[in-house]
Amino acid sequence: MHPPKALLLACVLAVAGTACHAGNLPPIKPVAHVDLPRFMGRWYVIACIPTRFEKHAYNAVETYTLQTDGTIDTRFHFRDGAFDKPLKTIRSTGFVTAGSSNAVWGVQVLWPLKAQYVVAWLNDDYSQTIVARDARDYTWIMARTPTIPQADYDALIARVQTLGYSMRDIRKVPQAWLESGN
Structure with a gap:
């Protein structure tokens, strides 16, 4: 099966954008260490600067599963x-960057391209995180629950801004869950 041309083009542009959007900003500093087994599982996307595919996402969830070969x-x-639209799924593979203490990954939707994925902030109990990129083109604020207190949201948005992101493209992702799931 061949990938859609739009998806291939978006991936090429995302990788190319890494070199030109960050300007004079320093690289994103990753957290000191990520305990991969603890990081795995379900993360609700609370807010993001979205990729082209998630600009209108509702009930967005990223789920990570550690594989025996070390990929994710x-x-x-x-x-x-x-909320009532059909469920869509995008699969990718994460490759932990050697020497990054598991905090920097290359994420591959289409071979051979890998997009940068930096765990830029992670709270001690692994219930909230910020994923960023040096290009400052995309970012994700995620939590283990579909909603978080407003004070936490405000603090996370402030952290994203201190990383050098423009706030004009931040989108709060609508989340509404029934007991039966999505």
Whole structure:
């Protein structure tokens, strides 16, 4: 099966954008260490500067599964445009960058391209995180729960801004869950 041309083009542009969008900003500093087994599992996307595919995502969830070879199976589930739209899934593979204490990955949707993934902030109990990129083109604020207190949200948005991101493109992701799931 061949990938859609739009997906291939978006991946090429994302990788190319890494070199030109960051300007004079220093690289994103990753957290000191990520305990990969503890980081695995379900993360609700609370807010993001979205990729082209998630601009209208509802109930966005990223799920990580550590594989025996050390790679990370990644599944991004969302509904495009409304809570009642069909569920969409984007699969990718994460490759931990050697020497990064598990805090920097290359994420591959299409071979051979890998997009940068930096765990830029992670709270001690692994319930909230910020994923960033040196290009400052995309970022994700994620939590283990579909909603977080407003004070936490405000603090996380402030952290994203201190990383050098423009706040004009931040989107709070609508999350509404029933007991039965998505």
